[in-house]
Amino acid sequence: MTNAGCGNDVAPCTLRAIGVIVDVIEVNDDLCLACDNNPAAPAYVRAYVYVKYPSGLTAAFCAHHGREHRDMLIRQGATILDLSHLVHT
Numbered sequence: 128m129t130n131a132g133c134g135n136d137v138a139p140c141t142l143r144a145i146g147v148i149v150d151v152i153e154v155n156d157d158l159c160l161a162c163d164n165n166p167a168a169p170a171y172v173r174a175y176v177y178v179k180y181p182s183g184l185t186a187a188f189c190a191h192h193g194r195e196h197r198d199m200l201i202r203q204g205a206t207i208l209d210l211s212h213l214v215h216t
Contacts, residue, residue: 152177152185152208159189161196177208190214 154177156163162172176193178186181204188196190211200207 152179152206154185154187157187159192160186161192162189175209175211175214177210179206181205 154174157174159168159172159174162168172189174187175190176188178188178200180186193207193209193211197207
């Protein structure tokens, strides 16, 4: 798997598997939305799960909140790009 456009501050990040685009989700920020709205959470938690709702709105979540909200997001018909496997690499 290779990536193009990743590793910088500019979205989008396009992931390719054998030359086929898997998913592209543009987000305004690369920080966890749920952590950002929680005053008890550490500041600036990196997002690894990117979501696009059927309405076109997008959100980004840390690996923890991505897992926590996954079932709800699937029920809502959201497209999910989960890069949480990259957390410990």
